[in-house]
Amino acid sequence: MRFLALDKLINLEDGYRRRFKIDSLDLILAKEGVEIFAFGAVCPHQEQSLDDALIEEDVVYCPRHNFGFSLRSGAHVEGFCSALPVYVVHYEGNEVGVLIDR
Numbered sequence: 001m002r003f004l005a006l007d008k009l010i011n012l013e014d015g016y017r018r019r020f021k022i023d024s025l026d027l028i029l030a031k032e033g034v035e036i037f038a039f040g041a042v043c044p045h046q047e048q049s050l051d052d053a054l055i056e057e058d059v060v061y062c063p064r065h066n067f068g069f070s071l072r073s074g075a076h077v078e079g080f081c082s083a084l085p086v087y088v089v090h091y092e093g094n095e096v097g098v099l100i101d102r
């Protein structure tokens, strides 16, 4: 696993939301309250952008059909849709990012 830095920790205020497209990755880094999440930027159902998706209690809700996906596991809450990619948030020094396989 390697650390992919995305932003400075100081920039992540409550409500922070930013999309990153880096090589084949397309993900959103978000902060809600004290929690920081990193998840795929596109809904696995019908590829709706999740840029403005609602996050409530560790679940992100797609704005098109309101499917909820766990930001811990990526699993669809109702269990009949594919999972949303979720990433391990990691910190190094004053930077925040994700751990990726390559």
Ligand code: FES
Residues within 6 Å of the ligand: 043, 044, 045, 046, 047, 048, 062, 063, 064, 065, 066, 067
């Ligand atoms: S496109 Fe996201 S729930 Fe249908």
